[in-house]
Amino acid sequence: MHAARVRALSGDDADLRRLSLERFVVECVTEIGQYTNAPRKRKFSNPLFLTPDGLLHAFPENDQALFSTNEVALDTLKKSGEGHWEIRQTTLEAELRKKPYLRWVREVKGRDYQEPRRTEAELLTIYENGGRDALLKLYSKAHAFKIAKRLKASPVKT
Numbered sequence: 001m002h003a004a005r006v007r008a009l010s011g012d013d014a015d016l017r018r019l020s021l022e023r024f025v026v027e028c029v030t031e032i033g034q035y036t037n038a039p040r041k042r043k044f045s046n047p048l049f050l051t052p053d054g055l056l057h058a059f060p061e062n063d064q065a066l067f068s069t070n071e072v073a074l075d076t077l078k079k080s081g082e083g084h085w086e087i088r089q090t091t092l093e094a095e096l097r098k099k100p101y102l103r104w105v106r107e108v109k110g111r112d113y114q115e116p117r118r119t120e121a122e123l124l125t126i127y128e129n130g131g132r133d134a135l136l137k138l139y140s141k142a143h144a145f146k147i148a149k150r151l152k153a154s155p156v157k158t
Helices: 002-009 014-019 070-080 092-097 099-107 120-136 141-153
Strands: 023-028 049-051 054-056 085-090
Touching (some): 049 070
Antiparallel strands (some): 023 049
16 A cells, blocks of 8 residues: 555656545635635535646546545646635545535536526515425525515615
């Protein structure tokens, strides 16, 4: 295992990939060029990963898109440039079970994806018919709360 790790650090990770399932994924957590004090994850519909072969504007779906060592991932990240990135230890199987990946496969992969935008009138109808519970079926808890607050404060009811 030690010899395979040494070879991986010098560029040949074939033996280490056969001996270990442990991998490292490098995911961009903000839009490149947009720096904030508290970076947020990119939307599921616009993923960006750094792989040993370069940038991937999709979720990694094969073992070669993941790094075999943390050191190689860090080194590649240092050379890549700007953005806020997250390196995490994982396995390919774990990545393929995550909710953002599954939603991306279901709604985005292989399609022309248009992010759904509801008008204020549509949101008001949803809220009037089902309250906050109806909004929670469509949005995160925080986003549903903001929409409900905005709709309650709105002077114009349609």
